[in-house]
Amino acid sequence: MLKLNFTALPAALDAGVAIMAPVLGFTRAADGVAVTTAAEPGGPLLVQTGPAGPARIVYPTQAAFFRGLTALVQGLNSGTPVDIKETPRLQTAGLMFDMSRNAALTVAGLEAMLIQSARVGLNAALLYMEDVYAVPEYPYWGYQRGRLSQAELKAVDDFGAALGIEVIPCIQTLAHLLNPMKWPFMHAIQDAPGILLVDDPKTYTFLRHIIAAASAPFRTKKIHIGMDEAHDLGRGTYLDRHGLVDRTEIMLKHVRQVTAITKELGLHPIMWSDMWFEAAGHGYYDPQTQFSDQLKAEIPDVDLMYWDYYHDDETFYEQMIATHQELGRPVSLATGVWTWNGLAPNYGKTLATMNAGMVAAKVMGLTTVFATMWGDDGGETPFTAAALGIQNFAEQVYHQSVDSDRLAAAFTRYQGKKAADYLALDQFDQLPELTPANPEATNPSKIVLYEDLLSPLFAANTAKVDLLGHYRTLQTQLQAIVDRGQAKAGDQAVFVFYTRLAAVLVQKLAVMAAIRAAYTAGDRTAMKAAAAQLPALRTAVSAVRDAHRQCWFALYSPFGWEVLDVRYGGLLSRIDTVAWRLQQWLDGTVSSLAELDEPQLPVGTVTPASIGRGLYTDLASVSKISGV
Template identity: 40%
Template sequence: MELHVRGDISSVAEGLRGIAKQLNIHLSTKGYPIDVKNQHGPLRAANKDGHGEITFDKPIHFFRALGLWLEHFHKDHEFDLSENPQFELSGVMLDASRNAVPTVADIEKLLRRMAVMGLDTLMLYTEDTYEVKEYPYFGYMRGRYTTEELKACDDYAGKLGIEMIPCIQALGHLREALKWNDAASIKDTDDILLVDEPKTYEFLENCIRAASEPFQTKRIHIGMDETFQLGLGKYLEKHGYENHIDLMNRHLQKVVSLTDKYGLKPMIWSDMYFTLFAEDSKYRDENGRIREEILASIPDVELVYWNYYQGEQEVYETYFRHHKQLAKKTIFAGGAWTWNGLAPNYGKAIATTEAAMAACKKEGIKEVFVTLWGDNGAETPFSTSMPILQLFAEHTYHKEVTIAHTAKRFAFLNEGHFDDFMMLKRLDETPGVMKDNMNISMTSKVLLYQDVLIGLYDENIRGLSIGEHYQKLVPEMEQAKHNNPKWEKLFEFYEQLARVLSVKAEIGIKIKEVYEKKDFEQMRAFLPKLDWIQANVNLLRQMHRNIWFAAYKPFGWEVIDIRYGGVITRMDSVKYRIHEWLEGRISAIEELEEERLRHDGPWEMFDGLIGGNVYHRIVTAGNFSL
C-alpha cells in the first residue's frame, strides 16, 4: 500500500522508513494521506473521508498506531480507535547467554516486530556474551557481541522508539566466565564471584563500563539472582561464615558505587531478599515489620520481581505488596516459556501472563517485561515467543484482554494463525500431563533424547499412548505448515519432531517386552524401525540447524549437534546389541535385563510431569565428566 505520512513525524521518520517493508507499505507523496500529530494523551488511529489520522505521545505509540491503522483500513476502511497505555515501560528480555546468541539482523527483526506491537524496551541478557577487552577469555568461543554490534542494535532500536538496556550479572550466574583459570582469583563458587576481593571489583568495573558503553540508556540490569551458595566457597575458607543478606548488601553497595561512577541507574532481581518476607523471618521486629536497620542497609536500586510460575493473581499481588516495603519502585518480569525444552509451553505462559498482568494493573506496577530464557541450550527457537509477546502487548494497551482479540492482532502483525501456534504446546502437553502444563512437563525433549536401551523414562510414560498422540499430531502440524507460509520452516521442524516421536517415544518399551518374550522374529522386525529413526532424527537435526543459523551466531550449535548425534549414534549401537543377541553371540542384552523404575530426579514425577530440562540427566544414569 502506498502512503503519504505527513505532519509531526520528525521523531519517527527514520524508523518509519526502516519498518515500511515489514508492513508492506511504500512511502510516497502520491500515497494515501495520513496526518500525524505528536501530543500528550492516548494513541489514536482513525480514518474518515479519504484520509487517515494518527495521534501519538511516545514514538513507540506511533508505530503501534500505524499497525492498528493498517489492520483496520484493510478490514473496516472507516474507524476511530484509541488506546491508553497501562504501563510506563513494557518490553522484552532476550536471553543471549544459553548458547543461542541472536545475530544483529535477528535482533533488528525482533525490534521491528516489537515496534508494531508497541513494546518499548529490549533488555539483552548477556552473562558473558559481550566483549570485555581486558579479559580475553570472557565469552571466548561463545559468540560474544562486540561493542560495535551492540551499538548497531541500540542505534536501530532508537529509531523505532525502543530503549535497549544492558543486562549483565554482577554476582552469580557466571559459571561460563569463571570456568577459566584466569578467573580463579575472583571465584567464590563455580558460578558466584568472590565478595570483598579487590580484583572482583576491578573486574566488575570493566564489565559495567564495557556493557553500558554501546547503549544510549543510563539504565542497567546487574542481575544478582539465585546466588544461594553465596559465601560458601572460597569466601568461607578465607573469612568464615557470614549471612547471605549481609554479604549481598555489602557487595551491592560496592557495585552501586561503580554504577554511580558511570552515571548509571541499576536494577537487580529481587529473589535473594525473599527471606525477609517470611512471617517467621528473623529480620522482622516484634510487630511483624521488617526491621528498619535491615531496610536501611539495602542500597537504592530498583527491584525486579520475576515470577512465571503461578496462575493465581493473588500470589503476584501479595509479592508486589512485599516489594513495596523494600523499594520505591518495583518492576515485574514475566515469562514466555521458551525454555521448556524443544517446544514452547504456551499453556503455562498464557495462564501466568493473564494472572500477573491483572495483578500489575491492580497494584499500580508501572514497568513490566517478558523474559525469553533459553535454559539448557536454547533448543526452542525464540521466534515461538511471538504469540506471548502479542498477548503481553495487548495487556500493555488494554485493561481487559481476550485471546480472540490477541489472535486477530497476531494474525495481522505476525502473519500467522494463533491457533496453529497453540498446537505446538501439545508436543509437551501430552496424555498424563495436567491442563496448560502448569507442572512443566518436557515430554518431547525427554522422549527425543532418552536412550532406547536404557529407557530412564519408560515407566513414566507406560500406558499413556504417547506414540499415538504424536501420530495424530503429524497431519495437524502439516496443515499448520500450509496455513502459515511465513512460518513454514518452524512448523516443518515441529512436524518432523512429532513424526520422529510417533515412532521413537515408546519403542524402548516395546523392545523390552519383545525381549522378555524371547521373540526373535518380532525383535528382528524392530531393526528397520531403528534405521528409520536414525535417518529421521538426522533430518530433524538438519531442519533445526536451518532455523538456528538463520537467527543465531554459529557458536552453541555444536552442543545441539552433539545431542542429535548422540541419538543417531546410539541407534547404531542399539542395532549392534540386538544383532549380537539375535545371532547368539551374546546370551543376554544386559540393558534390557534391568528392571525399569520411574524416573526419580532431579525433578520428581507428579501430576503427569515427564522429566526435567537437563540433557545429561535424560540420556544416562551415568555422568559425563567425573
C-alpha cells in the first residue's frame, strides 16, 4: 500500500485524512512519499509530483485539499506524473440528497456520499428532509420513514466538517408535507393537501419546533426552508376562513413569519424561488416576468435558490438568473443529476441541462450552486449510479467549461471509474429511435418493467421502436462490464443490478410478444412454449429484486424498501396469474382472454422525443392502485 509522509499537515486536516486514507488506499508513515501542504485561500488548487523533491498540494479550501489528495494518490499509484492547476469558479458548491421519497440515507449512506463529494472537491451538502429528522415534540414526525436522530445528524455534520463540507438542513415550511399530514396532529394546521395553514398560530408553533430540531445538530447557521410548489396555497381551509386572497399577500405574510423564527434562532434562511414567479402571475420559467416594486421591497431577508434541471440553453439560464437578481436577494442555482427519471440515471439530460446552467451561473457571477439528486416515485435509482453526473458537476465548479474528454479523464482520476460504463446506464431510457439526450425524460425501462404482461398500457406507444433489440444489446454491454471486474472500483453491486434489470426487460418483452402472437394465431402449441418461459421470467424478476435490494441497503434505511417489495411482489404475483390464465385458455376452460382482446390504444402523445413516461401508478394498471 502507498505510504505518504505529510510534512507540517495542519491539525484541521487530520480527521479528514484519516477518513480518506482507507478510501484512497494509503497509510501515513515516516518513510512514505514526502508531501508538503499549504493553504492559499482564494488561490488555485495546485497538485504536483515530480522526479525530484516532495509532492505538494496547495489548496484554496479544505474541500479542495481532498480533491488534490485524491489526484495525488491516483497519480502516485499509477506512476503518472501529476501537475494540476485549477481555480474553483464558485465559492460554495455541493450535492443535494433527497431523503424524503422513501430512500432515506442512513448515517453510513450519507458518509459514503460525503466521501464521494470530498473526492471531487465539493464543499457543501444539502440534506433534503421533509419529515425524516427527529422532532422531540412530535413522535409521529418521520415515524417509520427512516428519520435520523439529532445525535445521528450531528455525527454526519462532524464527518462533513472533517472533509471541509458544510452540511445544511433543507426542510419544508409550507408545502410538500402531504406524507406527514396523514397523522392527526397535523390536521389542524392543513390548508390544502400537503400545504400548511398560513396565519394560524398553531402553524407557527409547529414550525418553530421543526426548524429548531432541524437546525440544532449542525454547525452551519444556514437553513433551507423550502416553500416551493405550493400551487394550492390559500385554496383550502384558508379560503374558508378568509375568502379569496391574493397568493402574493399570503406568501409574503407566511415568509415574514417563518423568517422571523429563523432570525430568532440565529439562522440564515434560503428558499426555493418559484412561488415568487407564480405569485407575480407568471409561470416559473418565464424570463419576461415583471416583479412589482412593492414586491421587491416587501420580500424579507431570505436567499433565493433558482431550481432548473430542464433547459439546455445557456442564454435562457442567464435571462432567468437576471430576472431573479431583480428581486434584490442573493441568488443561487440548483441544477440536477437526473436520478429521478425512473430506474436509471438520465445522463443525457443531466449533462445538457447542467452544462448550460453551470456556465450561465459563472457568467452571471453567482457564488453558490447545488446539484440536486431527487428520488421521485420511491427512489428507485441508487445514488451511486449517479457518479458521472457528480463528477461533471465538480468539473464545472473547477473549470469554466467541460467537454467529454475532460470529464472522462477526471472521472478516472478522481473516482477510478470509466465514463463509458456509466453512460451505458443512460441507454435504459435513451432509445436510438428517439431524440438524443432524452430531453422529454421518457422512461421506457420503467414502462416495460411495470406494465402488464397481457395488457401493456404503452404497447401502442412503443410499437414502432425496437425495445427488444435495444435491451438485448444493452444487456450484453452491461454483462461485459460486470465480467471485466468493476468490483475493483466498488461498483459491482450497481452494475449487477443493472445487468439483471436489462435481462428482465429482454425476457419480459420476449414472452409478451410470444404470448400475443400465439393468441392472435390461435396456436396452442406456440402458447404452451410461451407459457413455458414464465418460470424463467419469475426467476429473473427475483434476481433483479435481490440485486436492487443489495444496492438499497448499502445506502438507505430499511423503511421505504417495503414499497419496492410491493412493486416487485406485484410483478411476481402477476406472472403466476398470467400462467394460470394462459392455462385456462389452453385447456379450454375459457374460449377467450379479455386481457388480450382489449385493443391497444396510444397513451398521451407520442413524439420523436418520447414514447411516454410515468410513475408506478401510471404504468402498472389503469385501475386504481389505492384510494376511494
